[in-house]
Amino acid sequence: MMFAEELLDTLRQARHVVVFTGAGVSAESGIPTFRDRLDGLWSRLPPATLATTAAFRADPSLVWGWYQWRRTLVHRAQPNPAHRAIAELAGMVPQLTLITQNVDDLHERAGSQDVIHLHGQLERPRCFTCGREPGSPLPAPDEPQAGRHVIPPACEHCGGPLRPGVVWFGESLPADALSQAFHAAEQCDLLISVGTSGVVYPAAEIPQVAWRMRATVLHVNPQPGPLHGEREFALASAAGVALPALLDAAFAG
Structure with a gap:
């Protein structure tokens, strides 16, 4: 898999990376x-x-x-290579904030800590x-x-x-989690959006906020949507393929 050198340099130099995951990541584990x-x-x-x-x-x-x-x-289900790559990335950059729309605990089981759950958690009724x-x-x-x-x-x-301790249709997202997510998006150098459709608001605004604040945004999705232009990249790929390859390309050797 080929990556733009500009994207790889941004990842290597980033002080704060935000990873924003959606249902596509859990779907690769069979959920x-x-x-x-x-x-x-x-x-x-x-x-x-x-x-x-x-x-x-x-x-x-x-x-x-x-x-x-x-x-x-x-x-x-078990964490897949995308979950594990995100947990691994946390040890490669100075700061990583993980935001998810998923209500499962696969990120935590892969080793990620302090996950921001925008839509609640199945295990917290x-x-x-x-x-x-x-x-x-x-x-x-x-x-x-x-x-x-x-x-x-x-x-x-x-x-x-x-x-169930999840956000139902018609309910508001937890205010603290949403505030933390937007704050991280405003402060990051790079936001990686993975397996999310980008149509569920207000969560869909998170990558947009990062881009408007001059961060680089990478979308990983089998069918990525249209891009704004500069500082925005898309990988048409499964997360479990793209994320390990991205880490290898940026940090191997």
């Missing part, structure tokens, strides 16, 4: 995106109809069961009634829990049902 066709039990239920407050209020056991099925997929998180982690899901209806656990504080 379906919201745009993928689902199989079997869930094929007739579009994700957008389940990932809402109204859906949980109407049928909490259906929504919790669907998210337990998603947790089962995540627990089976909270009470639908009082909003507090449980004091102990959820047990690992097993096959019986991956069925259609699973009654949510009760909150240890108020007895209300736990809900």
Whole structure:
């Protein structure tokens, strides 16, 4: 794989790199995106109809069961070469900020630390009634829990049902995470956007902010979109191929 020398020089000299990941990175580990066709039990239920407050209020056991099925997929999955390359890159540059739209823990399992999760985390449920998180982690899901209806656990504080700790349609992104993400985008020298469609706002503004602040922006996606012009690059490639090759080209030898 060939890389522009300007891009390689920017990576070598960068003081602060931001990596911004989307569903395409997790998809390479076998986790379906919201745009993928689902199989079997869930094929007739579009994700957008389940990932809402109204859906949980109407049928909490259906929504919790669907998210337990998603947790089962995540627990089976393993970090792929893109996850590992991002964790490795953190040790090659003075500062790296990792921002993700993904709700799984594959970045952490690959070795990344202090990940900014814009859309929440599957493994951090909270009470639908009082909003507090449980004091102990959820047990690992097993096959019986991956069925259609699973009654949510009760909150240890108020007895209300736990809900998945993710951002549903119609909900705002966590303010602290969003603030940290935009601040990092404003301060970085290089932003690498990986496996994200660039159509979900306000997260889609993050690469735009970096570019407007004179950072170089690299888009890694099998089907990258149009570029603004200078200081912007695109690699039409799977993340698990492009990122290890980029690190080798910039730092090997």
